[in-house]
Amino acid sequence: xxxxxxxxxxxxxxxxxxxxxxxxxxxxxxxxxxxxxxxxxxxxxxxxxxxxxxxxxxxxxxxxxxxxxxxxxxxxxxxxxxxxxxxxxxxxxxxxxxxxxxxxxxxxxxxxxx
Amino acid sequence: xxxxxxxxxxxxxxxxxxxxxxxxxxxxxxxxxxxxxxxxxxxxxxxxxxxxxxxxxxxxxxxxxxxxxxxxxxxxxxxxxxxxxxxxxxxxxxxxxxxxxxxxxxxxxxxxxxx
Numbered sequence: 061x062x063x064x065x066x067x068x069x070x071x072x073x074x075x076x077x078x079x080x081x082x083x084x085x086x087x088x089x090x091x092x093x094x095x096x097x098x099x100x101x102x103x104x105x106x107x108x109x110x111x112x113x114x115x116x117x118x119x120x121x122x123x124x125x126x127x128x129x130x131x132x133x134x135x136x137x138x139x140x141x142x143x144x145x146x147x148x149x150x151x152x153x154x155x156x157x158x159x160x161x162x163x164x165x166x167x168x169x170x171x172x173x174x
Numbered sequence: 175x176x177x178x179x180x181x182x183x184x185x186x187x188x189x190x191x192x193x194x195x196x197x198x199x200x201x202x203x204x205x206x207x208x209x210x211x212x213x214x215x216x217x218x219x220x221x222x223x224x225x226x227x228x229x230x231x232x233x234x235x236x237x238x239x240x241x242x243x244x245x246x247x248x249x250x251x252x253x254x255x256x257x258x259x260x261x262x263x264x265x266x267x268x269x270x271x272x273x274x275x276x277x278x279x280x281x282x283x284x285x286x287x288x289x
Binding site for chain 1: 176178205207209214215216217218219222229230265267269271275276277278279280281282283285
């Protein structure tokens with residue numbers, strides 16, 4: 061069966077540390093993978109996209125890696141801040157650019173303690 | 175604010191009633207998606223439109239659900255004979271197919287509670 065799994069437990073880290081979130085999938089062949097941030101009661105907000113032929117992407121304090129052999133993406137937030145506390149969703153782009161249909165994981169709740 | 179708006183933000187209805195939600199995407203975006211999100215889960219794809227054409231519907235979308243995008247601008251999602259299992263956040267997102275990214279812009283969602 062097709063599955064997307066993210067860290068099953070909430071992630072609690074201290075301010076200033078690096079948060080690492082995982083996204084594992086089975087029985088999908090995504091053309092790209094996106095990461096979104098979602099705050100309570102609000103819609104997801106796009107953060108980063110990485111394509112199947114890319115290993116790593118960076119944007120400011122964010123870094124995402126994509127290993128299509130392991131079927132895994134890692135999302136890192138360096139020098140984390142309490143304002144980074146939110147739910148982070150990975151989303152697989154299936155059907156390629158023609159549909160841009162996204163299949164989301166369950167999300168990981170990140171709490172950054174001051 | 176992403177530029178995508180949804181109305182209403184919250185809706186409480188009794189089981190068996192019909193409800194309709196509206197989504198106004200970013201004006202130049204030709205693609206519009208609907209998702210449903212329940213507590214503790216990620217959004218689940220429901221359907222999407224290219225301009226006014228509905229191109230795909232998920233198996234999650236039962237016969238009680240219908241979506242339209244009559245003029246290729248705003249979209250409506252109607253649920254007939256609501257059930258308690260329909261309680262969820264309904265999200266819409268828009269995207270421009272001619273753009274350089276695959277980023278979808280989400281609205282704030284409509285929270286539906288069926289009592």
